[in-house]
Each structure stands twice: as C-alpha cells, then as structure tokens.
Amino acid sequence: MNIGVDAAALGMSNAVVASSADVNSCYWNPAGLIHLEDNQIALMHANYFANIAKYDYAAYASPIDDRSAWGISLIRFGVDDILNTTELIDNEGKIDYNRVKLFSTADYGFTFSYAVKLPVPGFQYGVNAKIIRRVIGDFASSWGFGFDFGLQFEKNDWQFGLMLRDITTTYNIWNINEAAYKKIADAIPGQNQEMPESTEITLPKAQLGMAKKFIFHDDYSLLAAANMNMQFTQTHDLISTPIVSIDPAIGLEFGYTNLAFLRAGVGNFQQVTQLDNSEKIGFQPNIGLGFKYKGIAIDYALTALGNQSTALYSNVFSLKIDLSLFRN
Structure with a gap:
C-alpha cells in the first residue's frame, strides 16, 4: 500500500497529494474525488524485480451529487509460481522432484472511498476504509483493516493537501498453518524454533503537499508539486528524529x-551508509509521459522501489477512462 498507483503520479515521484483530482484519488487523497465530473475507471500494471513480482491496480469512482463522490479500488502485489521444496526429500532420504509444488504469495488491498465538499469554500475531505488480505501459499494468511483521512484546500490557484494513512493503526491478524510450520521447524538448528507473531501492525503516516499550475499562452501548462512524506518513527529519511x-x-x-504531457520527479531521499561506513544522500529520480484524448488517458512512467544507487527500474503503464465518452 506504500508503492503508489497511476503512472502519471509515479512519474512525478508521487508528489500529487494536493493536486490529485480523478479516480486515482481513491489512493492518493480521497478528498480529490470531489473534482469528478463523471464516472471514471483506472487500470495499471507493472513488473518489479526483473519481472518476478507483479503489481496490478484497478479503480472506479463516481460523483454522487455536486457535493460528494465515492470510489472503490483494488491493489494486488504478488509473486507467483514459487517452488515449494519443503517436501523435496521423502521419508527414505531420497530426492523426488515430483514432490515439488508451486505456490503464490500476494498482498491485496481493497479500499472504499467517500468524499464530501465542506461548507467552507475551497475545502473538501475524504475517508478510506481499507481491507488488507495477505496470503503466503498454504503456509499463512491474514486479514487486516484500517482507515485513511484526506483533506484538500484551494485558494488563488494554489492547492494544498493532507493525507493521513492508517490513522487508527492498521492491524493484520495472521493465521499460520501449524502443520506446515512443524515440517521446517527443525530444518536448520537454532532457527524457526518459535511460531511467528500472529499480529502485524502498520503505524500511521502523513503526507503534506502543495501544488500550483501555471498556464502559458493558453497552450502550455506547468504543474509544480511537492510532498513532505512523514513517518512517526526514526528512519533513514533525509530528516530523521526520534x-x-x-x-x-x-x-x-x-x-x-491538455493532450501530451512530460513528467519528472525526484523523491525517496535517504541517508545511505557506504561500505566504508561513510554516509551519502541517496534519491530516486522518475520520469514519465502521458497522452490524453477525448476522455482516454494513457500514461507511462520509469520508476523503481528504491533510491538510484540500489533500485532496479521498472516500466509502469496505466489507463484512465472517463465513461462519459461512451454516453456521448
């Protein structure tokens, strides 16, 4: 749930909390759903780690009236066809490749979003209710629940946004297959001697953003945006305190x-420790392209999961369709 969605946003290094105003606001800031003029759908696919992991996303959003809107979205990040070799050796100590099976491990995030325009001019807010499902073959699975809160404000062509993720702390409760665990408990002496924890928590995070769009000669535009991504713990981020x-x-x-777009961004600033124990600042640059015609937007981004010194870049494609196109 931290990677992000929509190639247009990924090409801008996810600095879209303030400017998000379409179906993808289900993820970035549900308050942005207020800007919908008609129903929209969005799809995205990406491969990570040399095509080992697949990342997919789908969303639908619709205005309810001139003051409210709703949306739903689904995210899946998974690795399929993993070899299960825990039973490779039979009871007689012989290797039997027929005993090797395949399994998948995947995370799912289902989100329901609702947005309302406040009586105060320029203000709107939105909430997300999230269901998290995690599956590791037949070995373990979990269910989790959480909530997000988003706020946007606009004045004098400036846009401001606040996204509070997992505001209640998201809890995942694991169900571990004890029979499968016992088969590997003594495989390596001193390891896997105790059952893993059955409760997993995701701490709250906050994103504060601002954006402004500049128009030149009616044909050209420049959207400039910035985010401050905050975690309430000490990490290796650029600014780090207890x-x-x-x-x-x-x-x-x-x-x-409003037809062709070129995007660029930089983010994920981290304090990276080198082999000689010296430190440097690592970061992740992203680029992207987009085309929009008659309610259909196709976007591309070259992005990664880490900073520029360690990450393997991936090609991300996404599609957004305004359903009013078909009614017209």
Missing part, C-alpha cells in the same frame, strides 16, 4: 494543449 522522519518529493508536469 519523533518524526521526513522524506521530501518534488514533481513537475509539462503539458501541451
């Missing part, structure tokens, strides 16, 4: 007649 750690992100989108 109370809060902050990782900034900056994104730009250059547009031509």
Whole structure:
C-alpha cells in the first residue's frame, strides 16, 4: 500500500497529494474525488524485480451529487509460481522432484472511498476504509483493516493537501498453518524454533503537499508539486528524529494543449551508509509521459522501489477512462 498507483503520479515521484483530482484519488487523497465530473475507471500494471513480482491496480469512482463522490479500488502485489521444496526429500532420504509444488504469495488491498465538499469554500475531505488480505501459499494468511483521512484546500490557484494513512493503526491478524510450520521447524538448528507473531501492525503516516499550475499562452501548462512524506518513527529519511522522519518529493508536469504531457520527479531521499561506513544522500529520480484524448488517458512512467544507487527500474503503464465518452 506504500508503492503508489497511476503512472502519471509515479512519474512525478508521487508528489500529487494536493493536486490529485480523478479516480486515482481513491489512493492518493480521497478528498480529490470531489473534482469528478463523471464516472471514471483506472487500470495499471507493472513488473518489479526483473519481472518476478507483479503489481496490478484497478479503480472506479463516481460523483454522487455536486457535493460528494465515492470510489472503490483494488491493489494486488504478488509473486507467483514459487517452488515449494519443503517436501523435496521423502521419508527414505531420497530426492523426488515430483514432490515439488508451486505456490503464490500476494498482498491485496481493497479500499472504499467517500468524499464530501465542506461548507467552507475551497475545502473538501475524504475517508478510506481499507481491507488488507495477505496470503503466503498454504503456509499463512491474514486479514487486516484500517482507515485513511484526506483533506484538500484551494485558494488563488494554489492547492494544498493532507493525507493521513492508517490513522487508527492498521492491524493484520495472521493465521499460520501449524502443520506446515512443524515440517521446517527443525530444518536448520537454532532457527524457526518459535511460531511467528500472529499480529502485524502498520503505524500511521502523513503526507503534506502543495501544488500550483501555471498556464502559458493558453497552450502550455506547468504543474509544480511537492510532498513532505512523514513517518512517526526514526528512519533513514533525509530528516530523521526520534519523533518524526521526513522524506521530501518534488514533481513537475509539462503539458501541451491538455493532450501530451512530460513528467519528472525526484523523491525517496535517504541517508545511505557506504561500505566504508561513510554516509551519502541517496534519491530516486522518475520520469514519465502521458497522452490524453477525448476522455482516454494513457500514461507511462520509469520508476523503481528504491533510491538510484540500489533500485532496479521498472516500466509502469496505466489507463484512465472517463465513461462519459461512451454516453456521448
């Protein structure tokens, strides 16, 4: 749930909390759903780690009236066809490849979003209710629940956004297959001697963003946006304290007649320890392209899961369709 969705946003290093205003607001900031003029759907696919892991996303959103909107989205991140070799050797100590089976491990996130325009001009808020499902073959599975809260404010062409993720702390309760666990409990002396914890928690996080769109000669536009991504624990982020750690992100989108877009961004600033124990600042640059015509938007991003010194970049494609196109 931390990777992000929509190639347009990923190309801007996810600095879209303030400017998100379409179906993808289900993920970035549910308050942005207020800007919907009609029903929209979105799809995205990406491969990570040399095509080992697959990341997929689908969303649908619709306005309810001129003051509210709703949406749903589904995310899956999984690795399929993993070899299960725990039974490779039979009871007589012989290797039997027929005993090797395949399994998948996957995380699912299902989100229901609702947004409302406040009586105060320029303000809108939204909430997410999330269901988290995690599966590791037949070995273990879990269910989790959590909530997000988003807020947006607009004034004098400036946009501001606040996204509070997992505000109640998201809990996942694991069900572990004890029979499968016992088969590997003594495989390596001193390891796997105790059952894993059955409760997993995701601590709250906050994202504070601002954005402004500049128009040049009616044909050209430039959207400039910035995020401050905050975790309430000490990490290796650029700004790190025992109370809060902050990782900034900056994104730009250059547009031509609202038809073609060129995007760039930089984020994931981290304090990286080198082999000689010296430290340097690592970061992740992203780029992207987009095309929009008659309610259909196709976007591409070259992005990664880590900073530029360690990450393997992946190609991300996404599609967004305004369903009013078919009614017209």
